[in-house]
Amino acid sequence: MSVKYRVKEQRRAERLNTRVLKSEIQGMPRKKMEMIYENVGDRTKTNINTNRQLPLQDGWTYYQSSFYFISTEKKSWTDSRRYCRERGADLIIINNKEEQGFIKQITCENQLWHWIGLTDIDVEGRWKWVDGSTLNTGFWRSREPNGGRDENCVETHSSGWNDFYCNKALKWSCEKKLF
Template identity: 65%
Template sequence: MEFTEKDEDKEEMNIYANVHSVNIHDVRTETENTRKHQTPQHTEAGDQLLNKSMQLTKERDELLSSNHVLIKQTDQLRQEKNELLISIRGMDGWIYYQSNLYFISSEKKSWTESRRSCTERGADLIIINNRQEQDFVKKISANAHVWIGLTDIDVEGTWKWVDGSTLTSGFWDPREPNGHRGENCALIYSPGWADYPCSDRFLWICEKSILK
């Protein structure tokens, strides 16, 4: 059989059509495969961003809630402080200083009677802890002789405060204590502390903490 030019042209067109069909199929397949590989990556990145956004929103809400609680607590503390200061002003004879209340008497009693008067007021004879408190007491007592909560009545020479703690350092007058067994209770006056007979009668000063 002989091929004519028309037959040759027809054959070339068939070959071209088959090649073109294969190329389109390959390109489509490659594109779909590429999308299959890319889509999960894009989805994972989007999920991460969404989760991060949700976490930040949650943390913001928690901070706002904590801040609201803190503001409420601060307002409550401010109100309690104001109420306390009002009640302090209403306590006849008491003086407020560094979270403590002090009461200085206008009458004289023995050391034991003075302490009893303090405990009846929900307080005790003063314990002087530092130089600032020492200077404060001297100021409000106008350097008068005033009983403080210090005694060596149990063991001579071992001075203890009314709360049972042992004196480690103090503000004694350089000449004191010098009374030995006859002078077992301490008072404060202008030069410092001194020991006197507990039965002597002096003014006295009570102290109580408002933090208890």
Template identity: 50%
Template sequence: MLKWFKCKYPHNLKHTCFYVHLPLGGDIAESKCSRLPVVCLGLLCVLLLTAITVLWIKFNNLTIERDQLQTSYTNLTIERDQLQTSYTNLTIERDHFVSVFIFIPEDCRYFHFSFYYISTEKKSWSESRKFCTERGADLVIINSREEQEFISKAFGSSEAWIGLTDTEKEGVWKWVDNSTLTTKFWWTGEPNDYDRNEDCAITGYRGAGSEHLSTWADYPCDHPVVGICEKKKN
């Protein structure tokens, strides 16, 4: 809006009128209104930037939590697989023991991962071995003095077949698993292959005369005595 003032004529300018344009209240208000959208836009940008920053922080936190959950899931999966393996092994071992105890009498003895039991009927060496194998065992194999002492204590002085024979070659004694005889508990003068007809071994030989350690002797394989069976745990 223009505000006119009274014209004054300088001496060198005739009939010329000057006026001055002064801003009034309405112009000031209009100037303020023109700056308001700029301020609002600036505030909106600040709010938008703040929102983006907050969302980015939350996204990073969620990513970290996701990775932690993935790690926990992986660890739980590994533990589950380990437990499954342990369960499978225990099931196999349980089934093994079940199969063992199905065939082993109640009066069996246990020593160094093997079950031992003695037959109740006197039979030949081969028939006694068949009795053992039908029950998942075999005639006993003695590999140490401790085992011989255990058998002496467990089964007393009963003459019983053990898994030792030289039927394949005279004088070459082998166990039923085809291993060569190394630790020996023969009674004095044994084996003697009396009458060239003694190719199987017994323990608990009566002539030993020892209460703590029974000894061996060779007997005719068709001689009827009981047999000692051994079933290994594994």
């Protein structure tokens, strides 16, 4: 990826983040805002103490009680997950259609597939989220999942989810729940 493209991509992500953040903050109860700021403050202190990277650096967005990181790089599913975990988060877990809508908006904007925290690596066809919970309803693209033992990690796009080769390098989204 060229430097110019990377800068453009980063700016686009920032613009999107600002927009989502603004729409979220407007109409949020004061109490909830205070809790968020307290929580961020605590974690900032913790991170300074342990000399780790701040979770609220560029690329993090707040939406419905979670912080999300939208990558500008590409990594394998395992390396993407490691990136999230090193920052106190994990790959995104999509619990409902609002959250799918949120991630869909982002993937539409940058026109690329993103890893999510769903895999059937342990038992073929048994889809599990990174927190160990089993998938109830999904947002699969038509005719997916179709990869059998070859495709065990899930990527999302505007058209929905697809099982894919875990070692392919894609963008990814991390999620850190606040409450």
